[in-house]
Amino acid sequence: MNVHFSAGVPVERAGLHHDVVRLTDLRRRFGRTAALDGVSLTVHKGEILGIIGRSGAGKSTLIRCLNGLERPDSGEVFIEGREISRLGERDLQPLRRRIGMIFQHFNLLSAKTVVQNVALPLKIAGIGKAERVRRAAELLDLVGLPEKAGSYPAQLSGGQKQRVGIARALAANPALLLSDEATSALDPETTRSILALLKDINRRFGLTILLITHEMEVIRSIADRVAVIDQGRIVEEGPVWSVFAEPKSEVTQRLLAGMRPQLPPEIAGRLSPEPVGEAVLRIDIFGDAARQALLSDLAGTLKVSFRLIHGGIETIQGEPVGTLFLMIPGGGEDVARVSQFLQARGARTEVLGHVAGDA
Structure with missing residues (x-):
């Protein structure tokens, strides 16, 4: 199997930027509520960065700013060295193809087969049918579901649906994979298998992954670094082991409370x-x-x-x-x-x- 994640990428965008994502003083308000209040953050090429926070902390707004679905009030969003927050919809389309998305509830099209779901981003990009089918077959093999190509989403388990979602997210050779609470709807055993798959993809292909989650167990399992967001601000950031060892903010300490030994x-x-x-x-x-x-x-x-x-x-x-x-x-x-x-x-x-x- 030959799965590639850099073919067809222009040289100036393939490897000259150490940071795949760079956010600078990002701010976004909804009425009186500051969803993002001065967020600055980088995601390094080839790493897995986990962003964790409670509901309402700003995670959803942050991820929407990253894929261009939300425009910040101020600040800058750089993807592979290009500032995207002021781009028009036409210029955003090719950049969005550089970002793969996997979702909590899978977002598969029920009327399409598994192989059609995986190939959909390639069809939108204008890739011919033969190449679409070949690429989708490679990716289904990668995620361990080659025998499910002709099945429909309703015939799959939750874990299988998420594997299809991961295959679809990888179809267009993204530079960045965004995981938005991708394991929240899964049981613990299935969650472990999905996280192991993401870690394997990261290790084998050097794919940069940004995880949005509210679960510290997800962070501990596969992330290299973690950033804790609370009330629209990054309150703590560092290597996972360091943050687990010495959580400095109250928010981080509360998030870790269920995972660290407590006095009986x-x-x-x-x-x-x-x-x-x-x-x-x-x-x-x-x-x-x-x-x-x-x-x-x-x-x-x-x-x-x-x-x-x-x-x-x-x-x-x-x-x-x-x-x-x-x-x-x-x-x-x-x-x-x-x-x-x-x-x-x-x-x-x-x-x-x-x-x-x-x-």
């Missing part, structure tokens, strides 16, 4: 600020700190008694990231010694409170 409820419900009983210490570790034998070193060096009550370490983008919860009996002096020891080795510590009696 039976202990959290008994926490008191009074220094009575055992202190509960939260330890956040990542990078080199997470590669060390911190707890055994702590026990051997300080001779302080403690209990590990909860936590764990996972690997994100090859970097260990973890949270541990310790209970330390005795006075504040031991807690201070433990905190100083761990902080000197790169960990972040926080005394959450104290628990009296057995916990």
Whole structure:
């Protein structure tokens, strides 16, 4: 199978721009509501960038500005080095063919077969039938559905429909693939398979992908970088492992709350600020700190008694990231010694409170 993603692309637009997307101070208002309030962002060639935010954060307006369906009030939108926000509809058409779209609800045409759906962008572009069919067959093979070419959307599962949607989005050799909540309507197992497919396409062909989502699990699974949007502003941005390890904004912390280890409820419900009983210490570790034998070193060096009550370490983008919860009996002096020891080795510590009696 020979699937290509650069054939026919003019030289000046094929590889001379490191940034496939560059947004500069993008602003868009609807009445008194600022849907976008000064967004500046880049999407680098060949990367997967995840943009995450809650409902109403500005994600939909942002993606519509990227594909030219929405015009910003001010600011600039560059796609492969060309500013598009002031282009007329006629000039936008060829640029839109450089952007593939996959949607939450698939947007397949029910009266057309799978192969016809995949070939539709090529038909619109004026490509001959034989070439359309050949290209669509290649793409259906790529997404694992060669046997479904003659089927209709109603005969497909949700995951199969989304694979057809991905094949269709790739038909015109896009420079950028926009994924708009593409897995939100799918069950967890199907979601994992679709994300694995997108990651494989990115890795094999170097295709740039921008994911719009409200799910941190999607970001963790395949994104290289993440940008958190809230009330029309980018409030945090960075490599996925770094943002997961040290979320700085309250919005990011809330989005991550369900994915990071939390103090067990039976202990959290008994926490008191009074220094009575055992202190509960939260330890956040990542990078080199997470590669060390911190707890055994702590026990051997300080001779302080403690209990590990909860936590764990996972690997994100090859970097260990973890949270541990310790209970330390005795006075504040031991807690201070433990905190100083761990902080000197790169960990972040926080005394959450104290628990009296057995916990």
